[in-house]
Amino acid sequence: MMLQAAFVVVGVIFFAAVVLAVFRIVRGPSILDRMIATDMLVATLICALAAEMVQHEHTRTLPVLLVLAMTAFLATVGVARYVTQQDRPGGPRAEGDAAGTAAGADAARDDTTSGTAAR
Amino acid sequence: MSAAELLDLGSVLFLFAAALLSLAAGVGIVRFPDPLSRMHAATKPQILGLVCALVALGLQAENGATVAALVPILAFQMLTAPISAHMVGRAGYRTRHLRRDLLIRDELADAIDKAHADAARHDTEPDLPGLVTDEDTSDWRP
Numbered sequence: 359m360m361l362q363a364a365f366v367v368v369g370v371i372f373f374a375a376v377v378l379a380v381f382r383i384v385r386g387p388s389i390l391d392r393m394i395a396t397d398m399l400v401a402t403l404i405c406a407l408a409a410e411m412v413q414h415e416h417t418r419t420l421p422v423l424l425v426l427a428m429t430a431f432l433a434t435v436g437v438a439r440y441v442t443q444q445d446r447p448g449g450p451r452a453e454g455d456a457a458g459t460a461a462g463a464d465a466a467r468d469d470t471t472s473g474t475a476a477r
Numbered sequence: 478m479s480a481a482e483l484l485d486l487g488s489v490l491f492l493f494a495a496a497l498l499s500l501a502a503g504v505g506i507v508r509f510p511d512p513l514s515r516m517h518a519a520t521k522p523q524i525l526g527l528v529c530a531l532v533a534l535g536l537q538a539e540n541g542a543t544v545a546a547l548v549p550i551l552a553f554q555m556l557t558a559p560i561s562a563h564m565v566g567r568a569g570y571r572t573r574h575l576r577r578d579l580l581i582r583d584e585l586a587d588a589i590d591k592a593h594a595d596a597a598r599h600d601t602e603p604d605l606p607g608l609v610t611d612e613d614t615s616d617w618r619p
Contacts, residue, residue: 364489371496375522378503382515390512390565390574397561398506398519402499404554405522408530409492412537420546427527427554431561438564443572 365413372406390441393434400430484536491533498526511576512569516562523558527551 379402382395404426407419498521505518531547538544569575570585577583596602 361485361489364493368489368492368496371493371500375496375499375503378500378507382506388512388574390569391515393561393565394512394515394519395506397558397565398499398502398522401519401522401526401554401558402502404550405495405499405526405530408527408534409495412488412492412533415537417534417538417543417546420543420550423550424546424553427550428557431557434561435564438561438568441568441572441574 362413365409368409369406372402372409375402376406388441389437393437397430397434400426488533488536491529491536495522495526495529495533498522498529502526511579512574513566514579516565516569520558520562523554527554 376399379395379399383392383399386392404423407423407426411417411419502518502521505521506515509515509518528551531551535544535547538547
């Protein structure tokens with residue numbers, strides 16, 4: 359009985375952690391903050407699934423843990439490849455910095471006349 | 478108190494540790510000021526929290542096969558968590574997603590300065606694989 363109450367407390371703490379992570383995903387301010395919070399959310403989810411397995415004494419979700427541990431990093435790596443200064447709060451566009459406006463949008467990458475020439 | 482009850486108690490204690498580490502990461506990710514320090518907070522449940530949760534599972538395991546299934550979970554997490562952290566930190570430094578006033582020491586800037594100094598001495602382009610300075614980020618290609 360005591361142990362069941364302890365599992366409830368553990369679940370509440372995990373829930374609080376997830377709520378805080380979702381708060382950071384919603385607030386941002388940059389895409390990197392969102393990806394860091396997403397990584398942490400997945401790690402918390404893995405721990406919470408393990409706690410659920412201990413509570414209900416089964417091992418059915420072990421493959422889920424394995425797949426999450428294997429693939430959670432792919433989204434973060436994909437997004438991190440394409441972060442630009444425009445994603446920064448108060449970034450070049452907000453500052454009106456001419457050098458920075460060429461930095462970001464992938465569309466401007468091949469546009470040698472407008473973007474990089476201005477630099 | 479029987480052995481099974483002791484194992485249950487141990488499991489619950491390890492789960493508490495995992496939950497508190499997750500909560501600490503959540504608080505850190507909300508309260509810390511810039512992506513680099515938030516990365517530091519977010520790694521808590523990724524390794525140590527996962528280890529605690531897996532130990533709690535292992536204490537409840539009825540056979541060796543279950544314990545053996547826990548090892549690759551930890552192994553893959555240990556392999557992949559540094560990859561994403563590296564990519565996020567690299568992208569964050571390049572695109573200046575960091576607050577320099579909070580840095581006590583920036584060793585990467587020292588390396589960049591050294592590369593530029595070496596290049597100037599030999600009259601060549603600086604050899605900076607994967608490194609882009611603040612002035613150069615405008616034409617950075619992913």
